[in-house]
Amino acid sequence: MANWRHKMWRSLSSFQEASSYSTTSSRINKSKADDLRKIRPMILRRIENRAKDYPIKETVPVAEEILKARKIILSNVTVLLKLFPVLTCKFCSEVFVGKEGHLLQTCRSYIRRGNNRLHEWVPGSINDILVPVESYHLHNISQGVIRHQQRFDYDRVPAILELCCQAGAIHPEEILQYSKIHDNLQISDEDIMSLSAGDLKYVGATVVMAWEKVRAGLKKLLLVYPSKVCKRCKEVHVGPSGHKARLCGVFKYESWRGTHYWEKASVNDLAPEKVVWHRRPQDPVVLVDEGRSYYGQAPAIVSLCSHAGAIVPLKYACKMKPQGLSFPFTNSVPIHET
Known part of the structure; x- marks a missing residue:
């Protein structure tokens, strides 16, 4: 009890x-x-x-230099793509600079449901060399957070242009017109075909220098102007806080669906370095899967410029392996003439 x-x-x-x-x-x-x-x-x-306090006057020249270098890249890469073929995989994002694609079994497409398959190559475009990264255009840096139901009320512009706009290099009301004019450059085929080998080498070197200027300028601007990137889907937002549009994992093969998981953005988030397999002079015409550990790699834009004869900066040499040994090629794979 x-x-x-x-x-x-x-x-x-x-x-x-x-x-x-x-x-x-x-x-x-x-x-x-x-x-x-x-x-x-x-x-x-x-x-x-x-x-x-924004835009800061000291950063305006940096943003203007980025816009000039970006314009040079777009025009000169368009010229190089007319002379040097670029291939992309039909099922994944793999890119290769050359007339014939490689035979490396690195296709990991969710459509084909396989981890190691041969690529199916199709002609590529400038978007395969320079990966387009877009973000919402803000009217001012102090505006409210973009809600999910407001996602269609704001325009999407290249993230680099949005960052330069917030830095004071472009007027907010002129950014759409600026993007249409500078992103759709028309160059005649006659001018391209009349270029000599020395001219091509100069064009390639100019692209490499402009590419380095863009990345160096973005590194400076990101120290001053806040930018966010989603940890899961790599969505970029240029502004003090990320938006509330529930677009993360909207595709069927993605595991997460809902709001974004924001973190601080870096240069590679706004200007991605798309690394591709780089064929060296000592390599076979068609790269085979057995020699994967012998071949070099490089960003797609650097590989394209090196095919034009440009001298590549030393920081890419460790991945490109310019003086490295080549795979002992056999006659099991036919050699195609270039």
Whole structure:
């Protein structure tokens, strides 16, 4: 009997403690919510005052240099693509600079449901060399967060142009017209075919220098202007806070569906280095899978410029293996003439 009373008393006391804890916790949460309502106007005021400091005058020349270098890259890469063929896989994002694709079993497409298959090559375009990265265009840096139902109310522009716009190099109302004019350059085929070998070498060297200028300038601007990237789907947002559009994992093969997981963006998020297999002079015409450890790799734009005769910077030499040994090629794979 005494044990039963003791158990009842202990359960009653624990229930009273839990109820008192819940009431105190609810009071604490209510007080915190009241405090947040009071300080919300102050937070919004600080955000608006911070926006008055932008754009910073010292960063305007850096953004202008990025725009000039980007224009040079787009025009000269268009010229090189008319003379040097670029292939891309039909099922994955693999790219190869050359007349014939390689035979490396690296196709990992979700459509074919295989991890190691041969690629099916089709002609590529400039978007395979320079990966397009877009973001929402903000009217000002202090505007509110873009909600999911507002995702169609804002224009999508290249992320580099949006960053330069916030840096003061482009007027916000002129960014769409700027993108249409500078991203659709027309160059006649007669001018391209009349280029000599020395001219091609100069064009390739100019592209490499402009590519390095763009990446160096983006590194400087990202230290001043906040930019976000999703950890899961690589969505980029140029601004102090990410948007609320639930676009992460919208494709069938992606495991996550919902809001983005934002983190600080880097240069490779705005200007990705698409690494491809690079064929060296000592390599066979068609790269085979058995010599994968012998062959070199390089960013697609660097590989394209090296085919034009440009001297590649030394920081890419460790991956490109210019003086490395080649795979002991056999006659099992036919050699195609170049």
